[in-house]
Amino acid sequence: xxxxxxxxxxxxxxxxxxxxxxxxxxxxxxxxxxxxxxxxxxxxxxxxxxxxxxxxxxxxxxxxxxxxxxxxxxxxxxxxxxxxxxxxxxxxxxxxxxxxxxxxxxxxxxxxxxxxxxxxxxxxxxxxxxxxxxxxxxxxxxxxxxxxxxxxxxxxxxxxxxxxxxxxxxxxxxxxxxxxxxxxxxxxxxxxxxxxxxxxxxxxxxxxxxxxxxxxxxxxxxxxxxxxxxxxxxxxxxxxxxxxxxxxxxxxxxxxxxxxxxxxxxxxxxxxxxxxxxxxxxxxxxxxxxxxxxxxxxxxxxxxxxxxxxxxxxxxxxxxxxxxxxxxxxxxxxxxxxxxxxxxxxxxxxxxxxxxxxxxxxxxxxxxxxxxxxxxxxxxxxxxxxxxxxxxxxxxxxxxxxxxxxxxxxxxxxxxxxxxxxxxxxxxxxxxxxxxxxxxxxx
Amino acid sequence: xxxxxxxxxxxxxxxxxxxxxxxxxxxxxxxxxxxxxxxxxxxxxxxxxxxxxxxxxxxxxxxxxxxxxxxxxxxxxxxxxxxxxxxxxxxxxxxxxxxxxxxxxxxxxxxxxxxxxxxxxxxxxxxxxxxxxxxxxxxxxxxxxxxxxxxxxxxxxxxxxxxxxxxxxxxxxxxxxxxxxxxxxxxxxxxxxxxxxxxxxxxxxxxxxxxxxxxxxxxxxxxxxxxxxxxxxxxxxxxxxxxxxxxxxxxxxxxxxxxxxxxxxxxxxxxxxxxxxxxxxxxxxxxxxxxxxxxxxxxxxxxxxxxxx
Numbered sequence: 001x002x003x004x005x006x007x008x009x010x011x012x013x014x015x016x017x018x019x020x021x022x023x024x025x026x027x028x029x030x031x032x033x034x035x036x037x038x039x040x041x042x043x044x045x046x047x048x049x050x051x052x053x054x055x056x057x058x059x060x061x062x063x064x065x066x067x068x069x070x071x072x073x074x075x076x077x078x079x080x081x082x083x084x085x086x087x088x089x090x091x092x093x094x095x096x097x098x099x100x101x102x103x104x105x106x107x108x109x110x111x112x113x114x115x116x117x118x119x120x121x122x123x124x125x126x127x128x129x130x131x132x133x134x135x136x137x138x139x140x141x142x143x144x145x146x147x148x149x150x151x152x153x154x155x156x157x158x159x160x161x162x163x164x165x166x167x168x169x170x171x172x173x174x175x176x177x178x179x180x181x182x183x184x185x186x187x188x189x190x191x192x193x194x195x196x197x198x199x200x201x202x203x204x205x206x207x208x209x210x211x212x213x214x215x216x217x218x219x220x221x222x223x224x225x226x227x228x229x230x231x232x233x234x235x236x237x238x239x240x241x242x243x244x245x246x247x248x249x250x251x252x253x254x255x256x257x258x259x260x261x262x263x264x265x266x267x268x269x270x271x272x273x274x275x276x277x278x279x280x281x282x283x284x285x286x287x288x289x290x291x292x293x294x295x296x297x298x299x300x301x302x303x304x305x306x307x308x309x310x311x312x313x314x315x316x317x318x319x320x321x322x323x324x325x326x327x328x329x330x331x332x333x334x335x336x337x338x339x340x341x342x343x344x345x346x347x348x349x350x351x352x353x354x355x356x357x358x359x360x361x362x363x364x365x366x367x368x369x370x371x372x373x374x375x376x377x378x379x380x381x382x383x384x385x386x387x388x389x390x391x392x393x394x395x396x397x398x399x400x401x402x403x404x405x406x407x408x409x410x411x412x413x414x415x416x417x418x419x420x421x422x423x424x425x426x427x428x429x430x431x432x433x434x435x436x437x438x439x440x441x442x443x
Numbered sequence: 444x445x446x447x448x449x450x451x452x453x454x455x456x457x458x459x460x461x462x463x464x465x466x467x468x469x470x471x472x473x474x475x476x477x478x479x480x481x482x483x484x485x486x487x488x489x490x491x492x493x494x495x496x497x498x499x500x501x502x503x504x505x506x507x508x509x510x511x512x513x514x515x516x517x518x519x520x521x522x523x524x525x526x527x528x529x530x531x532x533x534x535x536x537x538x539x540x541x542x543x544x545x546x547x548x549x550x551x552x553x554x555x556x557x558x559x560x561x562x563x564x565x566x567x568x569x570x571x572x573x574x575x576x577x578x579x580x581x582x583x584x585x586x587x588x589x590x591x592x593x594x595x596x597x598x599x600x601x602x603x604x605x606x607x608x609x610x611x612x613x614x615x616x617x618x619x620x621x622x623x624x625x626x627x628x629x630x631x632x633x634x635x636x637x638x639x640x641x642x643x644x645x646x647x648x649x650x651x652x653x654x655x656x657x658x659x660x661x662x663x664x665x666x667x668x669x670x671x672x673x674x675x676x677x678x679x680x681x682x683x684x685x686x687x688x689x690x691x692x693x694x695x696x697x698x699x700x701x702x703x704x705x706x707x708x709x710x711x712x713x714x715x716x717x718x719x720x721x722x723x724x725x726x727x728x729x730x731x732x733x734x735x736x737x738x739x740x741x742x743x744x745x746x747x748x749x750x751x752x
Contacts, residue, residue, distance in 0.1 A: 070717045077502040077719065096503070099719075103507030197699045253593040253610045256700045397504025401718050411701055432524075 026059045027334070027341055028087040030079065032072045033064035040064075040091075043354040044345070051344045060341065063087050069200070070400070079329075080105040086331040088338040089345075092139060094129050094323050099397035101132040107328045108136035112339045118346060118366070126363040129392045130325055140346050143360035144323030145280045146386040147205055149173070149305045155275045159183040166305050168312045170213070170239055173276075177248040180275045188268065189248045191277040194240050194414040196407040197258040203403040204320055204393065205279055207410050210236035212391050213309035213318040216442055218402075219394035226402065226434055228427040230442040235310060237409060237419035244414045250274075255414065262286075266293030269302065278307060281383035285359040299378045306386065321390040323363065361387060398434050405429040496726040502719030510722075517726035527727065529702055530710040534686065534734070537621055537706050542685030545625035547678060550632025555662075557633075558640055569633075576630030584694030587623040588612070591695075616696045616704035623691055628684065632677050639673035640666070672746065679742040686735050707731045 029048075031040050041062065048060035065075045073096050079085040080100070092100065100106050113119045119127075122141065130139040153163045159180050167173045177189035193206035211218060216232025219225070227233075243249045254260055261279075265286040268274040270293055277283075285291060287298035306317040326345060328338050344350065352367045356376040361383045362368050368384055393399060408429070409422040431439055499506035499513045521527045553572065557565045575583070589595050591612050598608040611619040643666065651661050667674075689708040692698065698705035698713070705713070707727065715724025 074502060074716045074719065077507075081502075081507075099503035099507075103501075103503055105507075195699070196701050197697055251593075253613050256613050257593060258697055258699075397507075400503075404713075404718075408701060415700075 025057055026061050027089070027337055028061045028063050029089045029091075029341070030063040030065055030076065030087040031091040033066050034068055034072070039354070039357045043350070043357065046353075047341070047345050047350055050350075051341055054344070055340070058337065069093075077103070077105065080331060083331040083333070086329040088328070088332045088334060089342060090327050090329055091142075092325055092327050094139075094141070094321075094325060095393045095395045095399060097130065097138060097325070097327070098132050098395040099399075100327075101134070101138055102397055105330055106138045107330045107332075107335055108132075108134075108138055109140075109328060109339070110137050113137060113140075116343065118343075118348065118364075121348075121364045121366040123363050123365070123387055125388065125390055125392075126323070129321075129323070129395075133396075139325030139327040140342060141323055141325045141363050142346070142351065143355045143358065144321045144363050144387060144390075145282055146319045146321055146361055146383045146390055147209055147278065147280050148307055148319060148383065148386065149276055149278050150269070150283065151276045151303055151305060152269060152272060152274065152301060153303045154301055155180065155184060155187060155272055159275070164303060164305075167308045168316070169308050170210070170310050172308060174239075174242065174248070177243070177276065178246070181246075181248055184275070187272070188250050188274040189276060190243065191250055191255075191260075191264055191274060191279075192240065192243060193260070193278075194244070194249070194410045195256045195260075196404075196411045197256055198260060199258075199407065200403060201261060202407045202410055204322065207236055207240070207406050208320055208391075208393065209278055209307050209318055210239050210310075212320065213307065213313075215310075215313070219396070220440060221394075223440055225438055225440040226398075226430055227442055228430060228439050229423070232310075232442075233426070234419050234423050237413045237422055240410055241413040241416075241419055245416070249414075252415070256411075262292070269293075270295040270298070281361050281379065282359055284377060284379045288359075302379070304379065304382050315389050317386070317389060319386040319390050321387065321392055363387060401433045402430055405433070492725050493729065495722055496729045498722045500722040500725075502721060504719070506722065507719070513722070517723045518730070520723060521727055521730060526702060526705075526710065530705050530707045531734075533617055533704060534706040534708075534731075536617055537624070537688070537692075538682055538685045538738075540618070541621035541624035542628070542681040543678060545621065546628045546632045546681050546685075547674070549625060549629045550634075550677070551636050551674075553629065553633045554636035554640055555666075557637060572633055573630045575627055578627075580627070580688075580690035581694055583623065583627045584691040587619070587626070587691075588695050591619055612696055613700055616700065620692045620695050620704055623695060624685065624688060627691065628681065631684075632681060635673055635677045636670065639670050643669050675742050675746045679739055682738050682742070683735050686731065686738070707734075 029044055031044065033040065041064065044060075044062055048062070051060055052058065065072055065079075067075055073093070076090055076092070077100065079087065080090065081103075097106075126141045126144065127137070130137050130141055132138055149167070151165060156163050156165060156176075160183060161176055161179060165176065167176065173190070180187055180189040192209075193201040195202060198206075208218065211232050214230075214232030214235055216230035217227055220227055244252070244255070249255060250260065250264075254263065257263070261283075264274060264277055264279075265283045269277070270287065284298065284302070286293040287295035287302075289296075307319060309316060309318055326342050328335050328342075332338060348364075348366045348370070351362070351364065352370045352373050355362045355367060356372055359377060359380075361380065362373060367373055374381065393403075405426050409426040412422045412425070413419050427439075496517060497512060497514060498510050499516070500510045501507045553568065557568060560568075578586075590597050591609070593608075593610065601608050647665055647669075648661055651665055656664070687708055688706070689712065692704055692706060692709055693712075696704045698709040702710075708731065711724050711727045711731065714720045714727060
């Protein structure tokens with residue numbers, strides 16, 4: 001491919017959209033642009049304007065990568081793997097961070113963070129979330145999301161259930177679902193994502209919200225091994241099995257539909273066809289003015305309850321967080337300038353504006369204290385308070401494949417398979433993915 | 444993916460030209476730039492992907508920071524993997540059901556019917572069938588998804604007629620996508636067979652009719668043998684096209700539920716782009732190419748000697 005290289009250079013730079021600008025004085029920022037949302041673009045454009053006032057000799061170039069979740073990671077990784085295409089700043093999902101660090105795509109930023117006064121405003125749990133396995137930190141988190149049970153308070157009242165409602169155990173959740181089914185025929189009691197078509201929603205909003213409320217875990221951080229054959233895994237599958245066997249969840253053809261989330265948020269909740277759903281903090285953005293499921297009454301009708309642990313064991317609640325961060329690609333040549341820009345991106349005002357516009361949960365005490373944030377959405381304070389007890393997914397290279405194995409296990413019990421068989425298949429799949437020496441049986 | 448180019452040499456007239464030009468190597472110089480471009484942009488990636496299949500190249504995890512040569516490891520992994528065999532089986536079902544049987548039988552039937560029909564029927568039918576063929580794959584996939592899905596138009600129609608609703612996309616997804624692919628790809632077979640039928644002398648058919656041969660007998664003993672070369676060509680092309688269908692299935696079912704409609708192209712995509720295992724994904728791509736190659740060879744074997752020009 002020597003001949004190819006000579007050809008590829010001019011073409012690659014033309015493709016990278018440099019638009020004939022002098023690349024030496026241009027900083028490039030890549031981010032995900034999927035669908036028609038302009039929030040990210042407006043935010044970076046505004047930051048670029050401020051930055052140009054500070055550093056008139058520099059221009060900022062936006063590099064939107066138009067792709068859905070998985071494809072975005074892939075495109076980003078491909079770009080970061082070559083100095084010719086690596087941008088100066090990338091927007092990354094926390095769960096892909098460790099894989100990218102292991103692949104040598106990212107640069108540690110501990111030295112920069114040490115001299116940055118804003119760093120102390122970040123929640124401790126998030127400061128750890130950007131720490132890779134080598135103990136170094138690789139990114140500045142922007143915002144996060146948390147998960148809980150959304151419930152339709154009018155339906156609850158009609159079914160004679162208490163409002164406000166806060167279950168203490170899984171059994172409480174199932175009891176409420178059974179009550180809804182008995183007293184409100186035609187209303188779907190509870191959605192918990194369980195199909196492969198729902199992808200990561202099934203792993204994170206569904207199965208892991210259960211598993212992390214048991215005494216077991218998915219990955220043992222101390223032993224650095226994936227946990228197999230755990231009781232919690234079986235019990236979580238058992239919950240999914242009960243939910244669908246007793247017809248407390250959505251009908252199977254909807255549950256297996258990749259567009260289930262749009263259906264729930266844009267249609268079922270506003271129309272009062274579903275009573276509860278375990279889902280993320282962001283779903284209220286579907287009910288905003290001008291959104292696809294516009295629903296002015298949402299603020300009065302929709303309530304949230306913390307997801308309980310299996311038997312009410314401490315801390316008495318479960319939530320998982322994803323979230324995104326800004327990172328510096330290792331193969332980009334001007335980290336100091338990129339850090340300058342990143343500081344503007346992560347200033348208190350800019351980060352507040354972005355978090356409010358994006359309808360997300362902040363990870364910073366300084367942003368949380370801003371009135372604009374506190375009054376931004378009636379739902380946000382509840383979800384912000386969950387951050388201190390949150391769990392992050394194991395951000396390891398095999399996670400996407402392990403997650404896929406979880407989805408397959410979950411779907412098979414949803415369709416009536418036995419939890420034991422599904423767990424056994426999961427164990428052998430994971431052993432195949434990570435190798436037997438990276439797994440352990442639960443003690 | 445695999446493409447098959449057929450060069451059919453025209454029989455040029457047999458009169459010798461007055462002074463045939465000499466073939467000197469220098470005459471190839473003007474084609475050099477094109478050859479270099481082809482080498483770089485076509486052969487280059489092909490050779491590179493063959494090489495990739497024997498490495499552990501990955502976007503994440505092992506093989507991402509250091510790529511090393513692993514020999515046949517990827518192929519061994521594939522052969523030991525039940526998911527791979529599930530995909531192979533589904534690919535064969537999909538290809539035979541929708542490509543070999545569906546598109547060719549329906550295409551042939553349409554071509555035969557249109558031969559005898561009035562002009563306006565012919566124009567109307569051809570427009571509809573070819574229309575289904577020229578819509579982009581994504582559009583066709585989405586049309587079928589909205590037609591078959593739970594709240595889709597088919598179930599609304601069935602409900603209107605008080606018939607039970609269907610859930611093919613979930614109960615038998617591979618059949619659903621096969622149907623969609625027949626709907627979409629029949630035009631190609633129909634056009635090929637119409638063209639071939641127009642070459643058949645009607646006098647043959649008429650004389651057989653006078654001899655008392657029935658419709659079926661005439662089709663079996665006269666039309667089929669005459670059409671054999673074009674049937675083989677058409678079978679080969681539809682097989683190779685169907686083997687590599689990706690968009691239609693991806694839009695309709697995403698390979699699901701579970702892996703119930705995950706044919707090889709979708710499996711390949713998941714491994715390479717969702718899990719970042721580029722080396723393994725490329726190895727699976729080579730295996731798909733091998734399946735196509737075997738099918739093409741089998742068809743060529745069946746073709747009688749005098750038809751291989």
